[in-house]
Ligand SMILES: Cc1cc2nc3c(=O)[nH]c(=O)nc-3n(C[C@H](O)[C@H](O)[C@H](O)COP(=O)(O)OP(=O)(O)OC[C@H]3O[C@@H](n4cnc5c(N)ncnc54)[C@H](O)[C@@H]3O)c2cc1C
């Protein structure tokens with residue numbers, strides 16, 4: 001038996017301390033926190049427990065990419081290179097991906113909810129006035145749940161498609177198809193220059209597709225340090241991917257259901273593919289959530305304070321965490337907000353004082369001040385905090401210090417002909433770091449050192465005493481600090 005379906009098990013029929021809408025990583029973690037604090041908690045989920053991350057985002061995409069990177073790394077290590085014959089075994093990679101997506105079954109996560117004492121109601125949930133949620137199950141039966149203390153909206157986001165002529169009939173891929181496709185397309189066109197675009201171009205090219213990336217702007221990964229996008233562009237091109245900049249898409253069509261897709265860009269040039277992936281950002285899943293019943297507008301992100309409480313709703317009972325509040329669209333940041341919001345809900349329910357100062361127990365702070373992200377391309381890009389440009393725009397007096405990662409002994413050992421770069425952005429007045437970016441093979445695992453330095457605002461004079469082990473890629477820290485001190 002699972003914990004699912006019976007909405008009457010919270011004591012009084014359908015009444016709980018906390019109702020969580022959406023069982024993605026954010027909803028699961030928020031429910032875990034409120035349940036651990038002794039509050040009866042129910043989670044409502046319309047699809048699979050685990051959310052986008054488990055089945056159509058982080059997990060399947062990284063399962064596709066890990067063999068790509070391992071293969072590339074082996075080919076950069078003399079001795080191992082000679083033992084690597086041919087390209088990837090695409091069916092084996094896809095099978096590995098299927099396993100990491102749990103074959104799109106959520107039994108494991110349902111069992112975890114049950115073990116944590118969290119109830120699950122399957123169905124689509126909508127707000128129905130203050131502290132009330134109506135759930136319509138797959139059989140159409142409606143139920144009403146009420147919350148004594150809080151309703152937390154953790155409904156995530158979906159792919160945002162541009163409003164282009166022909167797009168509905170062209171059957172475009174979104175991130176869902178790009179992470180779950182069962183076959184490698186012959187020709188894949190990718191629209192967008194962000195994280196989904198570069199990761200999926202990397203994966204499907206290595207699996208054998210001919211890939212063309214159409215970028216409307218002038219660079220890839222435009223929110224990161226410019227060298228990150230430049231290194232990824234160079235590597236995609238060397239791997240056989242065509243990247244076109246200044247190519248905004250104006251129309252898309254598929255004349256025959258089983259025929260190719262034709263993508264037109266500004267100026268009239270046409271690109272022909274078997275599939276087209278639109279990797280053009282995310283929209284919050286707030287369009288069918290009953291927001292009107294509490295005076296909010298459907299389709300917009302839910303604005304929250306630092307305890308993740310929705311600011312525009314009176315009474316302080318409505319919270320929103322994760323992608324749906326649009327503060328930081330990353331699983332680890334949704335989970336961080338969930339821990340903060342869960343603690344705030346529990347403290348308020350018990351009448352305990354809250355610590356809502358920046359970096360306090362009940363204030364989400366890192367999701368704006370120290371957001372770490374790894375882009376799992378080849379080379380990897382790992383960044384935390386502000387870029388030099390963003391720091392200057394925010395009014396800081398900054399100095400950017402760069403180092404060629406290929407000059408670090410550990411990097412040269414890691415890969416023959418290692419190419420990469422690192423930058424730290426120093427707040428010249430405060431004497432600590434505002435941001436760090438690494439781009440190069442294997443840098444993803446370096447990132448947490450930078451996250452600690454940025455979030456803890458470690459003074460540079462003290463960072464000097466954090467000695468990196470020889471010969472690791474982490475010695476780039478020493479080189480950056482030497483360059484800064486002169
Ligand atoms: C291709 C791709 C790769 C990514 N890779 C990474 C990565 O490597 N690392 C990383 O940190 N982030 C990554 N992300 C981002 C990450 O997936 C999201 O930040 C994360 O899933 C957000 O979690 P969430 O719980 O807020 O929302 P979601 O994971 O979207 O979960 C929301 C849940 O709510 C449910 N729901 C929605 N509406 C309702 C309703 N009305 N009633 C009931 N249930 C509802 C949904 O079915 C879903 O299960 C990636 C995203 C994409 C698209």
Ligand SMILES: NC(=O)c1ccc[n+]([C@@H]2O[C@H](COP(=O)([O-])OP(=O)(O)OC[C@H]3O[C@@H](n4cnc5c(N)ncnc54)[C@H](O)[C@@H]3O)[C@@H](O)[C@H]2O)c1
Nearest residue numbers: 162192193194195196197216279280281282329374375376
């Ligand atoms: N490894 C990771 O951490 C990871 C991986 C994938 C996704 N994610 C998260 O998922 C989110 C969504 O990723 P994404 O790549 O879809 O969004 P994004 O915001 O990173 O990139 C969107 C891209 O599409 C372009 N674009 C937008 N509208 C367009 C249009 N009409 N025509 C042409 N181009 C257009 C933008 O200029 C940009 O290059 C990201 O914010 C990211 O945080 C994280």
